[in-house]
Amino acid sequence: MRVLLLNGPNLNLLGTREPHIYGADTLADVEQRFAAEASALGLQSECFQTNHEGQMIDRIHAARLDGTAFIVINPGGWTHTSVALRDALAGVAIPVVEVHVSNVHRREAFRHHSYISGIAEGVIAGLGVFGYSAALQFVAGRLRAS
Numbered sequence: 001m002r003v004l005l006l007n008g009p010n011l012n013l014l015g016t017r018e019p020h021i022y023g024a025d026t027l028a029d030v031e032q033r034f035a036a037e038a039s040a041l042g043l044q045s046e047c048f049q050t051n052h053e054g055q056m057i058d059r060i061h062a063a064r065l066d067g068t069a070f071i072v073i074n075p076g077g078w079t080h081t082s083v084a085l086r087d088a089l090a091g092v093a094i095p096v097v098e099v100h101v102s103n104v105h106r107r108e109a110f111r112h113h114s115y116i117s118g119i120a121e122g123v124i125a126g127l128g129v130f131g132y133s134a135a136l137q138f139v140a141g142r143l144r145a146s
């Protein structure tokens, strides 16, 4: 069973970007932990980050054909702007967990709306980078049950 971790724009800057909001862990830390935890749960995983919306949409389309059973995605700023990203996720019909490092609901009003939440199985926000691990635990339980 393969889980795909997707990170959108600016998440390559984790660890240096606004650390008071996003913490000190880098994207490499997050991806290494995700791969190790997935493997311990008996899951295959792949991690992908891009700052380019079209590349993200192409990666999501490819997931339809590469055996991806679940997508964990932090869509970054596209959360609040991208109908196209939502359509791509809905179009491939792979279940999705949406993760935000920060508590978007405690931040600026423009972060309160997500185009992704309406097509996600669940949403995690504000748990820091632990949110990725929490998502993975949920996914492992779901895949075990199926």
Ligand SMILES: O=C1C[C@@](O)(C(=O)O)C[C@@H](O)[C@@H]1O
Residues within 6 Å of the ligand: 009, 010, 011, 074, 075, 076, 077, 078, 079, 099, 100, 101, 102, 103, 104, 111
């Ligand atoms: O880039 C990001 C990161 C974020 O998705 C988060 O992980 O908290 C929250 C978004 O509002 C923001 O644009």
